[in-house]
Amino acid sequence: MRSAPSTTDSELFSALRQGQSSALDALFRRHYVDLCRVALRLLNDEAAAEDVVQVVFTKLWTRRDTLPAHIPAVGPYLRRSVRNRSLNYLRDRSRLPLDDGELPDLPSDPSLQPGAALEAEELQRRLHQAIDRLPERCRLVFVMAKVEEMSHQEIAAGLNISVKTVENQMTRAYKFLRQWLAFILFLIVQNA
CATH class of the missing domain: 1.10.1740.10 (RNA polymerase sigma factor, region 2, helix turn helix motif)
Structure with missing residues (x-):
């Protein structure tokens, strides 16, 4: 056929x-x-x-x-x-970390170009970089929820963790991403 x-x-x-x-x-x-x-x-x-x-x-x-x-x-x-x-x-493969891990420091990347126009593609790239910097379990939960559109219950069942742990990981991810994006915008505004 x-x-x-x-x-x-x-x-x-x-x-x-x-x-x-x-x-x-x-x-x-x-x-x-x-x-x-x-x-x-x-x-x-x-x-x-x-x-x-x-x-x-x-x-x-x-x-x-x-x-x-x-x-x-x-x-x-x-x-x-x-x-x-x-x-x-x-x-x-036991690759799912059992601990929460530490959130990474906010970026201090000197390659950020001051005054560069913040285009949607560039913001998307930087957002993906920020997501990749999350601790492994936090990143995995965030991707499952926001990219794969799984419910907190589905994530908890799939990872064998509690729904409360999923909620905590999502809170940590949002907090870090808000801080990270605020930092990027601050750099852009400072150098505009």
Whole structure:
């Protein structure tokens, strides 16, 4: 089965269930990059993210006979599979820190260009840098909540922590990000 642009994900998923490897290939090509982004946000490790996505597709093929007969939306199903596999990866590798870690110092990066126009792309880049500077568990909780749009209950269940711990981590992340962005804006205003 050659995948034409008009072939839907649901049709491909159905063909996969029937053992058509070309359907798996088409789904892989369609979703691989986006699924790698999902895993990368959670794992912060490009090679591990790619491995997780490949494992998800391998399991799709090996378990094709037991896949659900009808999935309303294949994309979200694959995203959830990658998210769950990423959480399993963190758990199995003991990479999920048990302590809260210390919040990093506010940036004192001399490469910040005084007086430079604050464009949306630059702000986005700096925001991602700030998120990456959060302690690992705090970063993971923040990404799961704001990027993956998971509820506090889903995060708590996925990470095997309490909802209160999720709320505390979100509070810490917001506090740091507010301070960090205020610092950046202060530098820009000072040098304008």
